[in-house]
Amino acid sequence: MIAFEHVGKRYGGRFEALADVNFRLSRGEMVFLTGHSGAGKSSVLKLLTCLERPSRGRIVVAGHDLGQLGSVRIPFYRRQIGVVFQNHQLLFDRTVFDNVALPLLIQGMPASDVARRVRAALDKVGLLHRERALPIELSGGEQQRIGIARAVVHKPALLLADEPTGNLDPQLSADIMRLFEDFNRIGTTVLIASHDLALIARLRHRVLRLKDGRLIADENGS
Numbered sequence: 001m002i003a004f005e006h007v008g009k010r011y012g013g014r015f016e017a018l019a020d021v022n023f024r025l026s027r028g029e030m031v032f033l034t035g036h037s038g039a040g041k042s043s044v045l046k047l048l049t050c051l052e053r054p055s056r057g058r059i060v061v062a063g064h065d066l067g068q069l070g071s072v073r074i075p076f077y078r079r080q081i082g083v084v085f086q087n088h089q090l091l092f093d094r095t096v097f098d099n100v101a102l103p104l105l106i107q108g109m110p111a112s113d114v115a116r117r118v119r120a121a122l123d124k125v126g127l128l129h130r131e132r133a134l135p136i137e138l139s140g141g142e143q144q145r146i147g148i149a150r151a152v153v154h155k156p157a158l159l160l161a162d163e164p165t166g167n168l169d170p171q172l173s174a175d176i177m178r179l180f181e182d183f184n185r186i187g188t189t190v191l192i193a194s195h196d197l198a199l200i201a202r203l204r205h206r207v208l209r210l211k212d213g214r215l216i217a218d219e220n221g222s
């Protein structure tokens with residue numbers, strides 16, 4: 001599903017955020033990406049979403065060579081990906097329903113299909129009863145679940161998350177991780193950047209460890 005081959009990333013032509021990174025993820029895997037602040041976790045995710053291009057090497061995702069992908073193709077490529085952010089980036093003047101509907105409306109999906117998909121996604125994260133609420137009326141954990149519903153509403157093959165439990169207490173973090181595992185169980189490939197080592201150790205998935213832009217370990221979960 002994902003291949004990083006000798007990938008390097010320099011910002012501004014100088015600072016080397018990633019150097020000679022190599023790894024492969026198979027379809028249906030669930031993997032953590034970890035490392036200290038500045039190790040390059042977000043850079044890996046930005047390369048996977050085509051927000052940045054590699055300075056060296058090759059990245060192939062679901063058959064697309066991202067270094068060669070023309071800008072016109074990028075929106076179509078991104079339809080296969082869902083992204084969950086730490087601060088979930090919800091629109092606070094729109095209802096929960098409207099927030100989750102947004103990616104489908106951008107794709108031009110008919111309204112009746114949008115409603116069905118949005119309600120299915122909200123049901124999966126256990127928040128169907130809050131569809132008319134504004135994000136401000138929800139707790140931090142509920143807001144993050146809405147962010148996840150929005151990331152999966154278009155049924156992406158690949159789900160990426162950048163510190164999705166960063167602001168949550170251990171119990172809520174565990175609940176959020178269980179949701180990712182649910183989506184993984186139905187076939188979604190999941191890559192989660194996190195520095196929550198205790199949580200990662202408990203969950204026993206494969207772990208890719210970055211240090212100063214280099215991949216220093218690739219550990220199989222047990």
Ligand SMILES: Nc1ncnc2c1ncn2[C@@H]1O[C@H](COP(=O)(O)OP(=O)(O)OP(=O)(O)O)[C@@H](O)[C@H]1O
Pocket residue numbers: 011012015016017035036037038039040041042043044
């Ligand atoms: N757009 C950019 N321009 C210049 N330098 C950048 C840019 N984005 C990231 N960097 C630098 O690249 C390095 C890796 O950053 P990155 O955000 O990938 O790390 P990270 O592991 O995700 O860190 P954190 O956990 O703090 O988010 C850092 O030193 C950062 O300052």
